[in-house]
Amino acid sequence: MTAVAERAAALAAPWPASAALTADGDVRVAGVSLTEVARRFGTPCHVLDEGEVRARARAYRRAFGGPDARGRVAVHYAAKAFACRGLLSWLKDEGLGVDACSAGELRCALDAGVPAHRVLLHGNAKSGEDLRAAVEAGVGRVVLDSADEAHRLAALLPAGARQRVLLRVVPHVEAGAHPEVRTGTADAQFGVDGPELTAAVAAVREHPALELTGLHCHLGSQVTEVEPYALAARRLVALAARVRNSTGVVVREVDLGGGHGVASRTGGAALDVARLARVLRGELEAACAAAGLPVPRLLVEPGRALVAPAGAVLYRVVGVKTTGRRTFVAVDGGMSDNPRPALYGALGEPRLLGRPAGAPVREVALVGRHCETGDVLAPAVDLPADVRAGDLVAVPAAGAYQASMASNYNAVPRPPVVALRAGTARLLVRRETVEDLRRRDVGV
Numbered sequence: 001m002t003a004v005a006e007r008a009a010a011l012a013a014p015w016p017a018s019a020a021l022t023a024d025g026d027v028r029v030a031g032v033s034l035t036e037v038a039r040r041f042g043t044p045c046h047v048l049d050e051g052e053v054r055a056r057a058r059a060y061r062r063a064f065g066g067p068d069a070r071g072r073v074a075v076h077y078a079a080k081a082f083a084c085r086g087l088l089s090w091l092k093d094e095g096l097g098v099d100a101c102s103a104g105e106l107r108c109a110l111d112a113g114v115p116a117h118r119v120l121l122h123g124n125a126k127s128g129e130d131l132r133a134a135v136e137a138g139v140g141r142v143v144l145d146s147a148d149e150a151h152r153l154a155a156l157l158p159a160g161a162r163q164r165v166l167l168r169v170v171p172h173v174e175a176g177a178h179p180e181v182r183t184g185t186a187d188a189q190f191g192v193d194g195p196e197l198t199a200a201v202a203a204v205r206e207h208p209a210l211e212l213t214g215l216h217c218h219l220g221s222q223v224t225e226v227e228p229y230a231l232a233a234r235r236l237v238a239l240a241a242r243v244r245n246s247t248g249v250v251v252r253e254v255d256l257g258g259g260h261g262v263a264s265r266t267g268g269a270a271l272d273v274a275r276l277a278r279v280l281r282g283e284l285e286a287a288c289a290a291a292g293l294p295v296p297r298l299l300v301e302p303g304r305a306l307v308a309p310a311g312a313v314l315y316r317v318v319g320v321k322t323t324g325r326r327t328f329v330a331v332d333g334g335m336s337d338n339p340r341p342a343l344y345g346a347l348g349e350p351r352l353l354g355r356p357a358g359a360p361v362r363e364v365a366l367v368g369r370h371c372e373t374g375d376v377l378a379p380a381v382d383l384p385a386d387v388r389a390g391d392l393v394a395v396p397a398a399g400a401y402q403a404s405m406a407s408n409y410n411a412v413p414r415p416p417v418v419a420l421r422a423g424t425a426r427l428l429v430r431r432e433t434v435e436d437l438r439r440r441d442v443g444v
C-alpha cells in the first residue's frame with residue numbers, strides 16, 4: 001500500500017465500517033478507491049460493500065436465530081429495498097430468507113439460489129401472475145391481505161397441495177419517520193381489521209389447502225425505537241387470542257415486518273437490533289402466558305437496515321452556478337436514480353471525492369439533471385467552496401430504495417451496481433443503455 005493509504009482515517013457512519021478517507025481526499029470502501037470505481041464504471045454509479053451487508057445479516061441472525069432444524073428462517077430480507085442476484089445470494093449464504101413482493105422479486109430470489117421454502121410472498125394487491133409464480137415455485141408462505149385473496153390463492157393450488165399463509169392485520173401503531181411511510185394504521189391500505197379480519201380467517205378456513213400459520217404486521221419505515229414493535233407484538237397476541245376464541249385456530253407464527261431505522265446522516269439514530277429481539281421475546285412470552293397461548297415463532301423482515309448503510313452512490317459534477325442567493329451544484333444523476341428526496345424529503349450527506357478539500361466550505365444546493373424544480377438531492381449542504389465541474393461527489397447510506405426505485409425519467413438509462421469486497425470491484429448490474437430503452441419502444 002502507498003503512504004497515502006496508510007494515512008487513511010476511518011469514516012464514521014453513515015459510511016460502511018470499512019470506509020476510510022485517504023490523505024488525498026479519496027474514499028476507500030472495502031479497500032477499493034471510489035475514484036477508481038467512478039473511472040472504471042462511469043457515473044452515476046451505485047456501490048455496495050459486500051462485507052457490510054454480510055456483517056449486518058450475521059448480526060440479525062445472532063439476534064433472531066438462524067435456520068432451525070427444519071430449515072425455517074426467522075429473518076426475511078425485504079427485497080423491495082434492493083434486489084439483484086448477487087445481493088440475494090450473499091443473504092442466502094448468511095442464512096436469511098427473502099420477502100418478495102412480486103413475481104419479479106420472487107424470480108430474482110430463485111435465481112440467486114434462495115430455496116423457495118425460505119421465500120415469503122407479500123403485497124396488498126398481488127396479481128394473478130404473482131400468485132401463480134408463488135404456487136409454481138412452492139414458496140414457504142404467502143401473506144394474505146384480504147378474504148378475496150384467500151379465495152384467489154386457493155383456486156390456483158393444484159389438487160392435494162397445501163400452502164402456508166399468514167394474515168396481515170392492522171396493528172394500530174403509529175410509527176415511522178414520515179406520514180408516507182406509515183403502514184400500520186387503519187387508514188392505510190394494508191392488512192385487515194375488525195369484521196374484515198373475521199371474514200379473512202373464515203375465507204382461509206373454507207379452503208383445506210390453506211393453512212393459517214400466523215399473523216403479520218408492518219409498521220412503516222425508519223423506526224428507531226423498540227417500543228412501537230413491543231406494542232405491535234402485544235396487539236398481535238391479542239388478535240391471535242381473538243382468532244383462537246372464535247375459531248379454535250391457534251397461530252404459531254408472528255411476523256412483525258421491517259422498518260428498522262438506520263442513520264442516514266452523521267449522528268443519526270438507528271434501531272438497536274439486539275435489544276429489539278430481546279424485548280420482543282419478553283413481550284411475546286408475557287402476552288402469550290396471559291392469553292393462554294403457546295409462544296409463537298417470531299419473524300422479522302428488515303430491508304433498509306441490511307443494505308442502506310452498505311451502499312453509496314457516485315456522481316460527477318457537471319456544472320456550478322450561482323443564481324439569486326443560491327449556489328447550485330448540478331450532478332449527472334438525480335431523481336431517476338434516487339427519488340427519495342422528492343418523495344419523502346430524505347436527505348443524504350454528500351461529500352467531495354478524489355481531491356483534497358483545501359478550500360473553506362460553503363453552502364450549496366446539490367441538484368440533479370432532471371427537468372423538475374423538485375430534483376434536489378440536498379437543498380443546503382456544505383461542500384468545498386472551489387467545487388467545480390468534473391469533481392466527484394459521493395452520497396453514503398444509499399443502498400436501499402434507490403437503485404430499486406430508479407426510473408427512466410427523461411429517458412435516462414439506470415446506473416450500474418458494483419460490489420466491493422477485499423480490494424476488488426465487480427459489476428452486479430450493468431448500466432442500462434439508450435439501446436435497452438429503444439428496444440421496448442415497439443410501435444408507431
Ligand SMILES: *Cc1c(COP(=O)(O)O)cnc(C)c1O
Nearest residue numbers: 078218258259260301302303304
Ligand atoms: C417495506 C416492507 C418491509 C421492509 O421495510 P424496511 O423499512 O426496508 O425495513 C418489510 N415488510 C413489509 C411488509 C414491507 O412492506
